[in-house]
C-alpha cells in the first residue's frame with residue numbers, strides 16, 4: 001500500500017468514491033497524454049483559487065492544533081503553499097499564456113466553491129481532526145496518483161512534469177509526514193482503537209465527502 005498511515009488506509013477503504021477520484025478520466029488523460037491542453041489550463045485556473053482556500057484551511061489548522069508539533073506541521077504546509085507552490089502555479093499559468101489577472105478574476109466554478117468551502121467549514125465547525133480528515137484526500141490522493149502514473153510509465157506524456165512533481169521523493173515524503181501527523185493526532189485524541197468509536201464514522205464521512213468533491217473537481221477540466 002501507499003505508506004501514508006493507518007487512518008488514511010482505513011478511510012480510503014471506506015470511501016466509496018476513491019477510485020472515481022484517483023482513476024478519473026482526467027487522471028488517465030494526464031497519464032497517457034490524451035487530456036486536451038485547454039482542459040488542463042481550465043483546471044489550472046480553478047486550481048489557483050483552490051490553493052488559496054487550501055492555504056487558508058491549513059492556516060486554520062494551525063489555529064486548531066493541540067500541540068506545538070501539530071502547529072509546526074500546519075505552518076510548514078502554509079509556507080510551502082504560499083511561498084513555493086503558489087508562485088510555481090502562477091509561473092506555469094504565465095508560461096501557458098494565462099496572466100495573473102485572469103487567475104484573480106475568473107469566477108470560481110460551483111464545484112470549486114463547494115469543495116473549498118466544505119473543507120473550511122469542517123475546520124470552522126469541527127475540530128483539528130475534522131479538518132485533517134477533510135484535507136487528507138487532496139494531499140494524499142495526489143501522492144497516490146503521481147506515484148501510480150510514474151510507475152505506469154508516463155515519460156512521453158506532455159504532463160510528465162506535473163506527474164513528476166507528485167511522484168517525487170520530496171512530495172512522497174510530505175505525504176508520509178501528513179499521514180503520520182493524522183495518525184498521531186487521532187491517537188492523541190481518540191486513543192488506540194479509534195475505529196471502534198462513533199467519532200470515527202464522522203471522520204471517515206468527512207474524508208468520503210472530500211473524496212467525492214475531488215472527483216467532481218476533475219470534471220472542471222473536462223467540461224466545456
Ligand SMILES: Cc1ncc(C[n+]2csc(CCO)c2C)c(N)n1
Nearest residue numbers: 047050051054077081138139142217
Ligand atoms: C483540486 C486539487 N486537489 C489537490 C491538489 C494538490 N494539493 C493541494 S494543496 C497541496 C499541498 C498540501 O496541502 C497539494 C499537493 C491540488 N493542487 N488541487
